[in-house]
Amino acid sequence: MPWSWSHWRASAARRADTTSAYCAWAAAVWAWASGAAPRLATARMPAAARRKPCKIRAEKMRILMNEEQERKEVPSGKAQDTPGGIRHRLRSARAALGEHERRSGSAAIMAHLRAGLKAHAARAGVTGTSGAVRIAAFWPMPGEPDLRELLAEWAGHGIALALPRVERRDAPLVFLPWHPGSTLRTGAYGILEPDGTQYVRPDIVLVPTLGYTLSGGRVGYGGGYYDRTLGLWRRERHPHTTVGIAWRASRLDEDAYAFAPHDMPLDAVVDEEGWHYPAR
Ligand SMILES: Nc1nc2c(c(=O)[nH]1)N(C=O)[C@@H](CNc1ccc(C(=O)N[C@@H](CCC(=O)O)C(=O)O)cc1)CN2
Numbered sequence: 248m249p250w251s252w253s254h255w256r257a258s259a260a261r262r263a264d265t266t267s268a269y270c271a272w273a274a275a276v277w278a279w280a281s282g283a284a285p286r287l288a289t290a291r292m293p294a295a296a297r298r299k300p301c302k303i304r305a306e307k308m309r310i311l312m313n314e315e316q317e318r319k320e321v322p323s324g325k326a327q328d329t330p331g332g333i334r335h336r337l338r339s340a341r342a343a344l345g346e347h348e349r350r351s352g353s354a355a356i357m358a359h360l361r362a363g364l365k366a367h368a369a370r371a372g373v374t375g376t377s378g379a380v381r382i383a384a385f386w387p388m389p390g391e392p393d394l395r396e397l398l399a400e401w402a403g404h405g406i407a408l409a410l411p412r413v414e415r416r417d418a419p420l421v422f423l424p425w426h427p428g429s430t431l432r433t434g435a436y437g438i439l440e441p442d443g444t445q446y447v448r449p450d451i452v453l454v455p456t457l458g459y460t461l462s463g464g465r466v467g468y469g470g471g472y473y474d475r476t477l478g479l480w481r482r483e484r485h486p487h488t489t490v491g492i493a494w495r496a497s498r499l500d501e502d503a504y505a506f507a508p509h510d511m512p513l514d515a516v517v518d519e520e521g522w523h524y525p526a527r
């Protein structure tokens with residue numbers, strides 16, 4: 248069979264599964280040294296893997312290799328459907344926003360939520376327990392819309408709020424009550440999360456969204472956390488409605504990304520321009 252990158256990568260990934268990431272790279276270097284593979288193969292070793300080849304688990308190595316490869320093969324600015332490529336472009340678009348744009352953008356998103364969240368809940372038929380809804384928000388990671396001012400305002404009006412916590416990497420999120428003054432601790436991924444043991448199930452979920460389509464498709468950070476959580480709630484028939492919170496700059500064309508069956512579509516999206524409802 249003629250040598251090809253994809254064939255090599257597939258067999259290297261298989262090797263990484265069963266032996267170790269380092270062995271896979273050693274095999275690549277050996278192949279290169281013996282003239283069987285082009286120089287390009289070693290040049291494409293992911294930067295993070297290059298730094299600590301012995302310590303990275305085989306699975307992590309495989310993800311890094313795939314994402315690095317996807318990034319390099321995607322011509323910039325062109326619609327593509329590889330998760331690594333699209334996340335990379337979305338992160339770049341987000342990073343390109345200036346401090347002023349972020350501040351005024353967050354203010355615009357908060358204004359749209361103030362004006363429209365009640366109507367959204369009514370439209371979705373979500374009334375909450377005894378008529379009182381609990382809203383799940385998120386504590387912003389760098390670069391995300393910052394809704395904290397609005398959260399304090401809602402709390403002041405007696406609205407019950409919650410924030411997500413990552414308990415386990417491959418599990419659904421749990422939500423814990425939050426009010427101004429609640430103790431937060433640094434959790435997985437360096438995000439501030441509520442302390443405590445009391446879990447709650449929110450009725451309205453503001454979903455941090457790295458990229459979205461107007462039909463409600465969502466791209467996140469690739470942990471699958473919200474999909475797992477919302478999928479579980481749907482199976483357990485917990486009534487809720489979702490609102491993706493996103494920058495306008497992260498809007499994707501409908502055909503830009505191939506959504507997977509586990510991707511839970513958003514019920515609405517709010518960006519700086521306002522509310523967007525998928526035509527369903
Ligand atoms: N503010 C906020 N809170 C949130 C989320 C979010 O998107 N925003 N989440 C939404 O799900 C959950 C956390 N999910 C996350 C998943 C991956 C990464 C992340 O930075 N991943 C790295 C790889 C890190 C690693 O492999 O260890 C990356 O993408 O480079 C961050 C958050 C729960 N809380």
Ligand SMILES: Nc1ncnc2c1ncn2[C@@H]1O[C@H](COP(=O)(O)OP(=O)(O)OP(=O)(O)O)[C@@H](O)[C@H]1O
Binds near residue numbers: 330468
């Ligand atoms: N409902 C689910 N059940 C089991 N695994 C899931 C589910 N949803 C997602 N996953 C796993 O998580 C991985 C990442 O999913 P995806 O790319 O959709 O994450 P994301 O929506 O970008 O992440 P996040 O919600 O954390 O921001 C998937 O490849 C899959 O392995």
